[in-house]
Amino acid sequence: MQIFRNSDRIVSPWRNGGGVTAEIVVSPQGANFEDMDWRASLARVEQDGPFSSFPGVDRVLTVVDGDMSLRLNEGPAVKIDAATSPLSFPGETSIQARTSSGASVLNIFVRRGHWRATAERLTVSAPRSFPVDPPALVYAVDDLSVRVGDTAKALHAGDAILLKTPAELRLSAPGPSARSVVVRLFPIA
Numbered sequence: 001m002q003i004f005r006n007s008d009r010i011v012s013p014w015r016n017g018g019g020v021t022a023e024i025v026v027s028p029q030g031a032n033f034e035d036m037d038w039r040a041s042l043a044r045v046e047q048d049g050p051f052s053s054f055p056g057v058d059r060v061l062t063v064v065d066g067d068m069s070l071r072l073n074e075g076p077a078v079k080i081d082a083a084t085s086p087l088s089f090p091g092e093t094s095i096q097a098r099t100s101s102g103a104s105v106l107n108i109f110v111r112r113g114h115w116r117a118t119a120e121r122l123t124v125s126a127p128r129s130f131p132v133d134p135p136a137l138v139y140a141v142d143d144l145s146v147r148v149g150d151t152a153k154a155l156h157a158g159d160a161i162l163l164k165t166p167a168e169l170r171l172s173a174p175g176p177s178a179r180s181v182v183v184r185l186f187p188i189a
Helices: none
Strands: 002-004 011-013 019-027 038-045 057-072 077-081 087-090 095-098 103-111 115-124 128-132 136-140 144-148 151-155 160-163 167-172 178-187
Touching (some): 002 019, 019 136, 019 160, 038 057, 038 136, 057 115, 103 178, 115 167, 136 144, 136 167, 144 178
Antiparallel strands (some): 002 160, 019 038, 038 103, 057 103, 115 178, 128 167, 136 160, 136 178, 144 167
């Protein structure tokens, strides 16, 4: 289990100036968009405008704070917020974003034809256990307690853990409830 603290991330502006992004983890370590297998990042959409194009990459986008409307390939606007299901789409999709107050989004990028990803929102009030196969990422939207075997870790809001071995994962909330996003990554043979 590897922890990625929100406080350790380096924030970079988007190429188009419409927001900022902070890489959580990339595989292999140090890879860029041309040679990565997969990548997880947290972005802040700060103004209306287009998303960057990422040919050959599939994306899963999960809003963790705020809301926005997206128009994909000139289609009707789709409103997404911190309660809607994660949105999957090809990286070269033409996307126009509109936001009234900004939105923070967890972005998962996978190399098409080599990897596939799913994201699931999970709110825990009572402790919850389930098996995970690696690699899997847990992003803490709220403070969250994570246990794998005899190892327990406290995650603050914005922290993430990467599981590299099969495990029984136990999540619990230090308060009344805690929101998280569980990302599963699957290699394609």
